[in-house]
Amino acid sequence: MAEPQSNQVYRPESKSKGRFYDPPEEIKLGNGLSRIEEGNRWVFVGTREAVVSAGIVPMHLLPGQPGQPKNSVSLRPRGVCFDGSVHFAPGYIRIFQKGDGRLRVVLNMSAEEVNLRERERQKREADAAAASSALLAELPASIVSYCESAIKISGGRWAVEQWFNSPEWLAQSEVAPKTRRQVLDALKVFELVEIERRLSKSPMKEAKSVISAAKQSSVRN
Known part of the structure; x- marks a missing residue:
């Protein structure tokens, strides 16, 4: 089943009810534990010992432990208020038992981390808009106007290039x-503008893919 996604920003207005745990203040990655970023969540995969050693959650709360469900555990962060579905609450954690014996841990980022990333995203987009405006300002206004109209009519920059x-x-x-x-x-300048805007909206992993694609396109041309 697909896991919920959200870009919702933390707002301390209501309280959640249910099973609680103390969210980790610091996570120390070690051997046997990997971590990737998915939206506003961290996803860890590793052994039980590695998950516990990293400080994510104590052993007695893991799936299969006495008093815990066998295959998965969901825990709400103690002391965190959130106005919305608890699945999007900062610190909400889900722990799944994998077939190979390892655990998959999905941990929502803290409110501070989410809000910091939102401010960084807004700054990236503002910087990209300023950079794009500066690039287009170097071109004759008539050419910019023509390209904008041609791109809109044709459906894309690539179509105008074909013409x-x-x-x-x-x-x-x-x-x-x-x-x-x-x-x-x-049109090359318009391509740079598109790249600037895409980079401003992309996480680092996706941004690297955009840069790589742009380099390959440059080599082909």
Whole structure:
């Protein structure tokens, strides 16, 4: 079953009820434990001993321990208030027993971490918008206006590039070589603007993929 996702920011307005635990203040990764980031959650996979040693949750709360369900355990963070589904509450944790004997632990990030990431995201987007405006400001206004209209009408920058690389279309539309070169150069700037905006919205792992794709595109061109 798919696990819920949320970009909701912590707001201390209501209290949750149910089984509680004390969220970890610090997690120390060691041998036998891996960690990846999924939205506003950390996902750990490792042995029981590694999970306990990292300080994520004590042994007696793990699945299969006396008084605990056999296959999975869900715990609500003690002392955390949240206005919404408890599944999105900072510190909410789910622990699943894997078939190979290891555990999969899904831990919602703390309120401080979530709010910090939201501020960083907003700053990245603002910086990207400023950088994009500076790039486009270097082009003639008429070319920018033409490219914006052409991209909107054609459905994408790649379609406009196809037009201006088609001898038949160029001849039919009577496009001068200088104009063609100006538009193609401008489209490269629009590509940089797209990359800036995509990077500002992407986590680091996805951002690296965007950069790699841009490099490959540059080599091909």
